[in-house]
Amino acid sequence: MSGGSRATLRQKEPLPDVALPAPRGLGRAKARPSLRQGAELTLLLGPALVLFVGFVLVPIGVAVYYSLYNWQGFGPLTDFIGFGNYRRALSDPVFQHAIWHNLIIAGLSLLIQLPLSIGIALLLNRKMRGRNFLRLVVFAPYVLSSAVTAVTWMLMLQPGGFIDQLFKGVGLGSWVHAWLADTHLVLYTIFLVATWQYMGFGIVLLLAGLQGIPHELREAAALDGATAWQTTRQVTLPLLGPTIRIWIFLSMIGSLQLFDLVWIMTGGGPAGASTTMATYLIDKGFRSYEFGYGSAVAVVLFVICFVFALLYQRFALRRDTAGALTRMVR
């Protein structure tokens, strides 16, 4: 959005009094409460603001600054190379592949995880025996830290490991592959593990959304003669829209930042076949001590996520979060 449109918006929809500084020259009667309000604001916002500026904005700024230098992490920054690091990153085939890998994961999440999550959530929303237990089971993987998940799956996916034994045990020995060692397969293996870990969270999210849908609406639809499918399609899913949009948002951001599973299970290998933007950044920054270059990659990753988040909020989440996240954006 441009500054101009923001200004007009501000005129159209003024901020509440609280957020405006007290104009000068007003009478004492008005000045006093606004002084108090100012103090309240300082008190309540101050600590959070300090943290936000100190641990979010400043590091981003510093990363941008580092990214303009060829710097190994020691001594002063002297070797200014302008946008050299960015040129190098964007022309490095490994990083290009890393971006592509992130996009594949994001796409697969939409195509596979989302329908699957909605389906399971719809099932778990029905009244049935053992529903709470099933919900617990579905959510369980998410409770494990990603490191535990990654190590466990790595051991299970090793040649001759649990997964291979399982396939052989049920007579599917021909399905056995080098899950983490095949350059054509490894990304999809990681996607499956990520699905295993994170789908439970999505399902719980969707269940929450489902519970927010008034039962009366479905009853009314049933009274009007709608079939179960029609009710789901015409009533439930549209009302689940906000939750699904939030799910997509979180899923995309998570996919773009995918790191820990990959780092532990494959380190981005073999031959860069599972490298993501984040593993590439850690590999270059902390393993090779190319802190300047790593910062440039971090900035690129940040910009991609940031632009996606802005666009998504502007065009998809606007209705859902009106009055909250995007107050100023119409």
Add this chain to the structure above:
Amino acid sequence: MNFQGAQPCTANVTVANGRREGLTAIEGRHYGDATVTNYRRYSDNFRNQARGTLARAPVRMCGSLPEGTLMISGTKRTRIAAVSLVAVAAMGLAACSSSGNSGGSTNNSTPPPGGTSSSSGGGGSSSSPASNEPVTLTWWHNANNDPGKSAFQKVADDYHAAHPNVTFKVQPIQNEDIKTKIPIALQGTPPDIFQQWGGGALATQLQSGKIADLTSDVSSWIDQLGKSASGWAVDGKQYGVPYDYHVVGFWYRTDLFQKAGISEPPATFDDLLTDIGKLKAAGIAPISVGGKDKWPDAFYWENFVLKECPKDVITSSLDAKKMDDPCFIKAGEDLKKLLDAKPFNDGFLGTPAQQGAGSSAGLLANGKAAMELQGDWEMAVMPSLTQDKDFASKMGWFPFPSVSGGKGEPGAALGGGDGFSCSTKAPAVCADFLKYLTSAQVESDLVKANAITIPSNAGAVSAITDPTLKKVQTYLQGVTYNQLYFDQALPTNVGNAVNDAVANFFAGQGTPADIAGAAAKAASQ
């Protein structure tokens, strides 16, 4: 899908923290793995850093979840459910780790870094030489597990007993952590004594200007550590002191060799290829390699380089970070010949070096592979990866076989070592302590305590008892030179680029020329 930034408020945090402590396996690394239990498999630091980097997803989900839907809410029943869930998860983990016979089980014993002391910087700052005024030495080392941890503590205690004015703040730090902590400390306040692996990484760290030049302090006694101590010198100045050395060679299973009808270990590359054929015919995976970690791959190429290239070519090429001599390409072609024989374990591209029974070390320890090209530390890595208490008696060792027509020195070996540096602000007594630490007596004690394998001080060699390790030590003593691993000899980013290129070659990508050109390409960036 990956909701790293959005943690549900109640459920995840405590549980995750409970787990996070130990089970973060990333990879072992060879340099620091001198001590018997110091093979490093976990690395919290990358994860934590990553968490810092990645925790930017701005949405918190806490508010938007109705309470009932989260399994772990306030009611008693669900809390019990949550607890049992955690218990089940923990049991699952335990089961996993015992069946995998790795990771988890040893992890539990990993103490948090800094068990002995919590201060990170500080230390004594009075630098008046040889006085009796009290000083404190902060000491960072990577032996965060016993026996190394207690052995080093004892060294500090003994020195304190002899010099009551010198007190130590010993801080054992996990190996992968210490590699990140030292560079960061060098940007601020470094500890007085810290782990140092020498080579190009030392040269990189010197840019900080905070590593003490020990040349005059050590000149009278550095000779007893042999010529390899020059790995801790830059431009003729000694910036560190090694306390043990490493050498890379083939560990092999005598029982499997026998089964395949091989009477003695291969002496030439052609013999090796023949033996690979015999082992394959006998249904045995000839060689295990930890391709996931990349550096084990690089050991092969580097050894071929040592066989193909004369010493001065290697030295000057590493100095120039440019490997344009044809012998480097020849080494790549040798490697191609080896890869074409398909000698490696199934799925070696994804095999970790030291983590779990399915790692390259685990495969060897469990008799699932017949050979592995690794450092002397491998004997210390394997015990926890197998249930075979007797595996050590089945292990043999032979140096990397010769390559016919190669112009390299026959007596060249690939290796490295562990040492310590002093910071510029460290009290003068620091150098004297390093002298004490590397004395024949103390190093003998460290060998006997299984804290180090091959001592740097020749006077401590007699303390080695294991016959195979003795053989390794004898070999190391006889080599004409022990070339530092390339990725340590080169600046870190260049060394990693070489490792990456070799690892790609293992995966069937790139050419011998790409490997040889990787260093120059990375150095120019």
